[in-house]
Amino acid sequence: MELDVLERQEKEYSFLKQSDDFYISLFNKVYKALSSDAYLTEENRQELLFIAKGLEIYSIQSTRENFFGVNYAENMLYASSIYYLTDYFTTSSILARMFETEDYESEIDRFIHAFLINNRNIRNPYMDRLNDFLESGDKQILISIIKLIDERLKTSDPYKYVQLLLAKRLIEKFSENNIWNSLTRANPAINWKDFVLHKLESSWVLFPSQEAALKKGILINDNSFSIQMPTSSGKTSLCEIVIYNEIVYKKRKVLLLAPYRALASELKYAFTKKFRNLGLTVKAIYGGHTPTKEEKVEMENVDLLICTPEKFMAIENYIPNLHETFSTVICDEGHLLDDEHRGLNYELLLAKFKNSSTQEKKYIYLSAIIPNIATINSWLGGDENTLIKSDYRPTNLTYGFLIEQGDNKNKYFNLKLYSQKNGLEKSLINKFLSVKEDYKYKKSSTGKINTYKYKTYKTRAISVALRSLNNGVVAVFTPQKGENGVKGLAEEIINQISLLNFPKPLDFSKTEELENLIIYIEQVFGKDYILTKSVENGFVIHHGDLPQFVREVIENSIRKKIVPLIVCTNTLAEGVNLPIKTLVLHTIKRFNSSLKIMEPIRKRDIKNIIGRAGRAGQETEGLVISVNPSEYSYIQEVISDDQIEPVRGYLYQIINEITNELKEDRLLITNELIDEQSEEFKRLIDSIDKSIIDSLYEESTPDNISDILENLINKTYSYFQSDYNNKLTLEHIFKLRGEVLSPYLKRNEIGILKQSDSTVRIYEDIKGVINLGDDFWQNTSLPFTDETIGYLLDIIYSLNHLEFDFEQFHQENDINLTKGLLKKVILNWIEGEWYGDISNKTNVEVEDVLKIMLFIESNIVPVLSKIVTIAKIELQKQGIIISKDLEDLGLFIQYGINSRINLILIELGFSERMGILFVGNWIKNNFSTLNLNDKDTIEMILRENKIEIIEYLKETVPLISLDAFRSNLRYI
């Protein structure tokens, strides 16, 4: 019914004709379970879940019209309660929330409903008592409620009996898992009242996964803990408890390492408000902004610091050994240790902590499922008693596999369904897709009926996605961006909705908001780009070539359900949580260039992506559908956590490779040998160098550098896992690199390396190319012109270091990126043009413009900043100061602006470029007499002209920009 394929089912569903019989039998089973405690056992729990699903359809809006004779509201109490009793608390509450407490008449019904949706605001003998309990935690009160119910059960009329029994079971369950009970049991020494009173607003119980962690003694024990649980199983909420406990009870300060900006910002948002009311101080710093003086003071006094690992390393450079203030460290998304670009830093940061002379820290390592978490745990100082594993998920996931059936005369596709918790339970949706019914269309040029080409997986994935639209928000995952990935799928959608009769995304979108989205996207990308065409058809796409601010707009459109369909790559797994009901896996294979084969992506990543379906608190369940039979067994393995890749740490992988190479060639590695290796290998060594540079502190000298490095190495996860040979390689390489860096230490050049974020190689490269005698350095300031950019690009093009990057860019993209083109793109960009305009002016496709922009952002800008920083420091020695404008050059290019006012707006927290550009101009035109290079002046202008600015923006920019600017303006 939900997928609108009922009438094509071959099987007769007798219960549809005898729905009252079916209902009675379901109800009977519920009653039996409740009256015999049978629901408490694991097996019966599975069955109860199916019963709940059965009851559910008699109450939810999309299906209940098909039945009659059932009191929707009353029945929902049963369905919802069963979800509650089987630990699906969020599902329970979503279902119950489909009705109001006022919809119920009897005292007991109102109580049950209010209980299920955490509504404390009704007056009622049961709820009054429950309220007393919630505020005091006095167990006796719960006992008294049960007594009260028992009394009434004896005298109750038959119509109330089941409800009373239900209430009794709910309260019995609640006596066990309520937050008071769990917390005081986990740490009786602390008064939880303040915390609980705060927590009550969101939840009254803990998830089994959280319970498991508490039972292991995480609040009492000072050892390190490792926690492995699926996405969205209440990690944040568990952290909240642990952090509160550490600060209030253990009197420790907590450092929370969150490796993505989006994550850090999410956590900041989640914690700041709650903890402030509890009298704890929270600070979050990540990406982009450099902390002010006051903030630095705050950082040392704050109770909880939320930080990206890189940012924390940066801070440690000006607050040496800041980490000693924090005796508890929480490592979120711990599997990042494996990351090719960032794992090394993360590992060395932790090694540095472990190497500290102060007391051993308590580490809490949070991660998705990895088989060797025990190794990591013992590296961090934990043991088997401090290892917490849970596979609890607050929403149930169902997996669907599309099965091809029939011959050419009558071809159709069934959907085979497996429930997550019970691999054996299969069900089948017949003719989920059918060639006869779904793929026939009339060709207008001939007037004949044609069959749509349904054989490709693209077609199938999209058809499945469109078919699922009735059921809620759909995401289509694909690991590639181009024709065989996001772009191809988007085109396929447009094609299918124009020819076939599937549900159309436009019919599920919010027209007015969508209009605004279309206007905005068209302004940014022009009419021809695939994203523009997508939004016009009521869906969106999402991948890493899209600039960050656009991704946010897109995520928002899904979050607010402005559009019901998104096609995306891994960005989905990395980004923030979205309310996705159905996830369609187009394919999970990606081309591996070195092996020249298509290869499945990591199971760990698939697991992460799959976990995005059925967001707790938003959906009652999730559905994951795979359409490619050659991948089914691999996905089955992912579902059953079979052979998930271990986390070794990136450093370990390199070292292991090097050791093996050396063994084969019987070589002894030397710095000369390193210099002879490929650029790829040297960049690997560069990353080691950089981590070394970053972890050198003030007290480092040429004499003790090898000691410092050796101590550091000994504490790494790589060393911990290594065998004798690997240990030798590891020590040897770090020693070698120490030798390379030692002269720079001697010459006091480590500072300049750090400040310019350079490795030795690029530093020497730049020094060899730039001519500090040129007037350029002294004469350049805003606005940047053709000549400015030209001069710098000349330098860029003469660097050896970037040749490799250009080569790679050309290998990966079919774009001839000449110096002229690059200059034109940069100039247009800083002059305020958008991707669509730049595409028109340069005759380059929008998608290629995006790729060029990405190259500029990630390859050109960092090098430009290094060049400018190195020049600045060198010139300073001669007493020459370069302009502030030139110093900030990287920012101007990065943000695509060419005036100081705009940069100030960004510093003031404005993030949406269109608004920034227009308001910047408006200020320039209206306040030319003031000093517009001054932050305070700009702030003053903004504060005093809020209304005028909004009025002006209303006339000039799309509503989305206006809204973004307005919400930033609120904080001025």
Added chain:
DNA sequence: CGAAAATAAATGTGTTGTACGACAG
């Protein structure tokens, strides 16, 4: 009946995600 559509088999072409930093004396 004849054009259009479907089928089958052979050949050719293209394939590559995501992410964080940017600093003192």
Added chain:
DNA sequence: ACACATTTATTTTCG
């Protein structure tokens, strides 16, 4: 290694 598009030859379908 694989998905998909294109080409070609042949058969089937339908207005």
